Amino acid sequence: MTKAELVNSISERLGLERNEVQSTVEAFMEEVKGSLEKGENVYLRGFGSFIIKERAEKTGRNISKNTSIIIPAHNIPAFKPAKTFVDSVKDKVKVS
Secondary structure, three states: OOHHHHHHHHHHHHOOOHHHHHHHHHHHHHHHHHHHHOOOOEEEOOOEEEEEEEEOOEEEEEOOOOEEEEEOOEEEEEEEEOHHHHHHHHHHOOOO
16 A cells, blocks of 8 residues: 555545645654654554664675675664554465
């Protein structure tokens, strides 16, 4: 599902204007992004958590030059779904 499809779905479900829903969805995404950029995790009970994960320093390979490079430690954003969300998906989406 794309952002446009999400906006259309919410708009139809709630009977709101697409522009209002799009502004709300974009504001939500900006708030989550801003919180993570400040180092704050975002917890949504029953849905999941947007968290910051630390990646340790590691050695990588530049295959084209056949040399080793050091990849420094860094933080990345991640999403961890809530247990109830995971269980719901497991029950409703069958393995093909």
